[in-house]
Amino acid sequence: MMRIGELAGRTDVSVRALRYYEEQGLLTSERSPSGQRHYAESAVDRVRLVQQLYAAGLSSKVITELLPCVVEGDATPELLERLAAERDRIDGKVAELLDVRSRLDSVITGATTNLLTGRPCRNEAAPETAPGD
Amino acid sequence: MMRIGELAGRTDVSVRALRYYEEQGLLTSERSPSGQRHYAESAVDRVRLVQQLYAAGLSSKVITELLPCVVEGDATPELLERLAAERDRIDGKVAELLDVRSRLDSVITGATTNLLTGRPCRNEAAPETAPGD
DNA sequence: CTTGCCCCTGACGTCAGTGTGAGGTTTTAG
DNA sequence: CTAAAACCTCACACTGACGTCAGGGGCAAG
Numbered sequence: 337m338m339r340i341g342e343l344a345g346r347t348d349v350s351v352r353a354l355r356y357y358e359e360q361g362l363l364t365s366e367r368s369p370s371g372q373r374h375y376a377e378s379a380v381d382r383v384r385l386v387q388q389l390y391a392a393g394l395s396s397k398v399i400t401e402l403l404p405c406v407v408e409g410d411a412t413p414e415l416l417e418r419l420a421a422e423r424d425r426i427d428g429k430v431a432e433l434l435d436v437r438s439r440l441d442s443v444i445t446g447a448t449t450n451l452l453t454g455r456p457c458r459n460e461a462a463p464e465t466a467p468g469d
Numbered sequence: 470m471m472r473i474g475e476l477a478g479r480t481d482v483s484v485r486a487l488r489y490y491e492e493q494g495l496l497t498s499e500r501s502p503s504g505q506r507h508y509a510e511s512a513v514d515r516v517r518l519v520q521q522l523y524a525a526g527l528s529s530k531v532i533t534e535l536l537p538c539v540v541e542g543d544a545t546p547e548l549l550e551r552l553a554a555e556r557d558r559i560d561g562k563v564a565e566l567l568d569v570r571s572r573l574d575s576v577i578t579g580a581t582t583n584l585l586t587g588r589p590c591r592n593e594a595a596p597e598t599a600p601g602d
Numbered sequence: 603c604t605t606g607c608c609c610c611t612g613a614c615g616t617c618a619g620t621g622t623g624a625g626g627t628t629t630t631a632g
Numbered sequence: 633c634t635a636a637a638a639c640c641t642c643a644c645a646c647t648g649a650c651g652t653c654a655g656g657g658g659c660a661a662g
Contacts, residue, residue, distance in 0.1 A: 350621085356620070372628075
């Protein structure tokens with residue numbers, strides 16, 4: 337049974353954040369008689385899962401609703417729809433990210449080529465007859 | 470030369486957001502003598518680009534720094550590093566998203582199977598001898 | 603000239619996730 | 633036993649990307 341500081345250290349999540357997760361119902365703890373939080377090993381995974389869901393853009397409210405069934409591996413048809421919706425949202429996000437990624441990448445490739453071919457940064461001496469603007 | 474309302478309509482971005490973008494240096498406008506903003510056609514693309522970068526998790530500050538070179542297709546070596554760093558960050562994010570996605574997906578598949586095989590939601594009558602907890 | 607719609611500039615509100623400090627208790631190390 | 637470190641509960645502060653309201657102008661139509 338670890339205390340909150342250890343859990344924080346292991347998960348790289350601040351103590352404050354852990355308490356916040358509990359407040360939001362995303363994480364539970366047993367309390368010692370004196371009121372200190374104690375966590376089982378499984379809490380480490382739980383926190384990581386929560387972080388992942390956060391990173392995926394789910395709000396704490398949505399996570400609260402979906403977490404039980406993600407953990408239990410069980411769901412009502414209603415929850416299934418929500419899960420599927422989130423999955424689709426994530427798919428969309430991935431596509432968007434890949435799009436930007438390729439855009440950035442082509443800029444990088446282009447600019448690198450410019451640098452390698454000895455052309456310095458154009459914005460230093462560009463005349464006003466820029467064709468693209 | 471369209472005004473801000475039209476640009477908002479075309480880009481599906483609120484008028485407020487457009488003014489905010491300008492405030493952040495992400496979008497420029499010419500002003501009529503009376504102070505009203507006027508935009509060229511190119512502003513539509515610009516706004517879309519900004520939206521994409523926002524969606525990719527870049528802050529307005531970072532976008533401000535990178536936008537010129539993304540638009541001009543040119544960059545200093547320093548900026549190139551930043552671009553590459555952002556690209557890598559995006560790659561990481563994509564990986565993370567795919568990870569969560571697969572996790573959700575397996576939950577969905579599993580729960581669907583449960584439903585199809587007639588097993589109702591376990592949380593209704595689960596005894597305390599749950600093996601996974 | 604007035605009605606109506608779009609525009610302007612502040613400036614405060616919101617929401618999430620967390621930082622931070624006050625003021626107090628508990629646990630641990632020596 | 634005592635001091636330090638870790639913990640507790642409020643509770644206010646902050647950032648970002650806007651929403652929203654207040655109070656005031658610009659401009660075409662009737």
